[in-house]
Amino acid sequence: MFDLSTLVAEMRETIPLTRALALEGLRYDGNELILTLPLAPNVNDKGCAFGGSMAALATLTGWGLIRLGLGERRLPADLYIQDQQTQFLAPAWQQIYARCSWTQADKDTFLNNYAQRGKARASVEISCSSDDVEVCRMQARYVALRPGS
Amino acid sequence: MFDLSTLVAEMRETIPLTRALALEGLRYDGNELILTLPLAPNVNDKGCAFGGSMAALATLTGWGLIRLGLGERRLPADLYIQDQQTQFLAPAWQQIYARCSWTQADKDTFLNNYAQRGKARASVEISCSSDDVEVCRMQARYVALRPGS
Numbered sequence: 111m112f113d114l115s116t117l118v119a120e121m122r123e124t125i126p127l128t129r130a131l132a133l134e135g136l137r138y139d140g141n142e143l144i145l146t147l148p149l150a151p152n153v154n155d156k157g158c159a160f161g162g163s164m165a166a167l168a169t170l171t172g173w174g175l176i177r178l179g180l181g182e183r184r185l186p187a188d189l190y191i192q193d194q195q196t197q198f199l200a201p202a203w204q205q206i207y208a209r210c211s212w213t214q215a216d217k218d219t220f221l222n223n224y225a226q227r228g229k230a231r232a233s234v235e236i237s238c239s240s241d242d243v244e245v246c247r248m249q250a251r252y253v254a255l256r257p258g259s
Numbered sequence: 260m261f262d263l264s265t266l267v268a269e270m271r272e273t274i275p276l277t278r279a280l281a282l283e284g285l286r287y288d289g290n291e292l293i294l295t296l297p298l299a300p301n302v303n304d305k306g307c308a309f310g311g312s313m314a315a316l317a318t319l320t321g322w323g324l325i326r327l328g329l330g331e332r333r334l335p336a337d338l339y340i341q342d343q344q345t346q347f348l349a350p351a352w353q354q355i356y357a358r359c360s361w362t363q364a365d366k367d368t369f370l371n372n373y374a375q376r377g378k379a380r381a382s383v384e385i386s387c388s389s390d391d392v393e394v395c396r397m398q399a400r401y402v403a404l405r406p407g408s
Contacts, residue, residue, distance in 0.1 A: 124304035127312055130279030155273035161340040162315030169311045191310035197342045
């Protein structure tokens with residue numbers, strides 16, 4: 111079964127930067143994923159979270175949500191980030207949580223498209239919060255391609 | 260004197276993620292900054308560069324260019340990334356180079372604004388390349404504020 115712990119183990123094994131970020135999985139219910147980072151390894155010169163860490167967390171959370179869907183359907187794919195718009199809304203002074211969700215209809219459409227065509231795109235929004243304040247918001251588009259294509 | 264080696268030493272001391280990225284300074288001529296990352300610590304599940312690493316490099320390169328200008332004028336400031344749009348154009352299979360420049364007129368306007376008002380914004384574009392292919396482009400806006408404000 112491809113679940114949240116499989117995802118995080120895979121990320122930590124194949125993307126070494128996730129270990130430096132100290133990325134952890136928090137929750138996945140089939141349509142929403144929450145990943146989290148502690149502040150200490152992600153601090154900046156001001157003592158709050160480095161924007162690059164927050165953006166990496168958001169990128170991984172959108173990627174992870176789609177990767178989980180592909181894994182549940184046992185669809186092998188190379189999943190790439192294609193473009194993103196990121197707004198940094200406030201400094202993060204605590205643990206950072208990133209949340210990304212899609213409706214069952216959007217998930218089904220994406221996975222059916224990919225299963226049929228071997229290529230599909232998904233646009234998702236990721237929201238990062240710290241100490242109950244929204245600190246960063248990202249609109250991101252990903253593309254899934256047949257492995258090695 | 261606040262120069263490229265001062266900048267990179269400051270980044271590596273105050274932003275621990277830059278050590279995980281293995282960030283290095285390559286060149287600075289007063290108007291253009293080039294920073295670089297090796298592939299190995301920044302690889303992803305496909306064996307090319309993690310998008311989050313490329314975006315962090317681009318974020319740091321824009322930030323670094325403005326930080327150098329502030330440092331040259333001995334203007335203390337808290338410099339924050341405010342928003343960014345990032346296009347991932349191609350996978351990066353080698354060392355990644357990020358380049359960011361501003362004209363002397365744009366640099367002077369930003370620094371004079373900041374010196375007079377204690378707050379200024381700058382919009383810059385950062386281009387990342389690998390093996391002579393442009394792999395990532397970012398439009399980023401930064402804001403400089405009086406320290407601790």
